[in-house]
Amino acid sequence: MKLVVTIPAFNEEKTIGKVIAEIPKKIKGIDKVEVIVIDDGSIDGTAKEAVDAGATVVRNGINCGLAYSFSRGLDTSLAAGADIIVNTDADFQYNQAQIPLLISPILAGDSEIVLGSRFGGPIEHMPFQKKVGNILVSFLMRVLTGLSLTDTQTGFRAFSREAALRLTVFSDYTYTQETILVAHEKKIPISEVQVEFRKREGKSRLISNIFVYAKKVGFTIIETYINYKPFKIFFSAGFMLLALGVLVGTRVLGHYLKTGGVSPYLPSAVLSALLLIFGFQVLVTGIIAELIKRGRKVQEEALYHLRKAHYAK
Ligand SMILES: Nc1nc2c(ncn2[C@@H]2O[C@H](COP(=O)(O)OP(=O)(O)OP(=O)(O)O)[C@@H](O)[C@H]2O)c(=O)[nH]1
Ligand SMILES: [Mg+2]
Incomplete structure (x- = not known):
């Protein structure tokens, strides 16, 4: 030793x-x-x-x-x-x-x-x-x-x-x-x-x-x-944004279904759309990051075997 x-x-x-x-x-x-x-x-x-x-x-x-x-x-x-x-x-x-x-x-x-x-x-x-x-x-x-x-x-x-x-x-x-x-x-x-x-x-x-x-x-x-832990982080953030978007959007949708218009709720409609788009983008980023992480895991395993062989005693 x-x-x-x-x-x-x-x-x-x-x-x-x-x-x-x-x-x-x-x-x-x-x-x-x-x-x-x-x-x-x-x-x-x-x-x-x-x-x-x-x-x-x-x-x-x-x-x-x-x-x-x-x-x-x-x-x-x-x-x-x-x-x-x-x-x-x-x-x-x-x-x-x-x-x-x-x-x-x-x-x-x-x-x-x-x-x-x-x-x-x-x-x-x-x-x-x-x-x-x-x-x-x-x-x-x-x-x-x-x-x-x-x-x-x-x-x-x-x-x-x-x-x-x-x-x-x-x-x-x-x-x-x-x-x-x-x-x-x-x-x-x-x-x-x-x-x-x-x-x-x-x-x-x-x-x-x-x-x-x-x-x-x-x-x-x-x-x-x-x-x-990319997915954990991006999924939580994306999910929160989407949930917020849905929450803000419900009022707008309710009004639209009743009257066929959104005009008094236009700011809420814009905010809801932005939150939904942004939330979706964050979720997709999480999926891409998770896929990159999987690739990196394989690379790290390969690196471990390379180092083991390189530093073999
Ligand atoms: N290689 C390297 N070592 C450093 C550098 N800065 C500090 N060190 C070393 O890292 C060790 C810890 O640094 P310290 O300055 O003691 O930091 P610390 O222990 O967090 O802070 P203190 O509680 O004030 O001692 C010591 O052995 C330092 O010589 C640096 O830039 N390069
Ligand atoms: Mg010290």
Whole structure:
């Protein structure tokens, strides 16, 4: 069993060495541990510090984004023969001594993806806006997936090789919600363990403005959800518009049947026609999107087999 720990890092020279040093080198059930740092165009000494601490470093050259780097980390780990992949942050907020705990459900064969939830221990140091944001997004993700997860934004996660082979991430910026939605759609078992979460040393590299972050997270969730459940969304919206069109149109039709004219209800007639046309278009869009989704499912299955063969050990 080989464990690869991936660390996406952007200008983290102060903490990257400490994070690597903290990773346990001997873990029960694991024969080999390798650390891969994905240096995302850092302009400080991140890469050097990582190499000095004994990690393999892959460099993006320019800043490509956290989600892009996470994806590259998965691919590099698969190529390195990983059986289990742990992704962690470079800012020393997670306690790497908890990696054995994080991977234990995978080793036991109970889960394919394990999330390290930060909401089990003291998190008073998590800034208020982030705490509220994390709670709200986790709630939304619970509603969308039906899974009882408490922290869907955590950066401390473990993936089985099988899960990594099946995951695709489209966003460049954030992978945290997308991976859960994709895994849930592909029926990959996801579980959670409670982990420690330390105060950050220095400023966030990812979130300069909480509102910009919220907007990006919101769009990623909507895009991913539409991608995987198009019919559900378009059908609900189309059906609502059609129902509204029928409701508005009943009065007009009643008057027409009685008098043979619609003139006093002309605005309602126009509104009803618009709602019916628009609702119908949304329904048809849903059907087309559903057909595209079916095609994509086949493509993803083919991609999984291609990757499996490409990264065969
Ligand atoms: N590859 C890559 N990694 C990034 C980028 N921005 C942040 N990171 C890394 O992603 C991890 C999480 O970023 P943080 O800045 O700690 O974000 P956060 O944990 O959500 O926010 P804080 O609570 O303020 O720490 C760290 O390891 C960062 O170095 C980026 O543009 N590219
Ligand atoms: Mg952090």
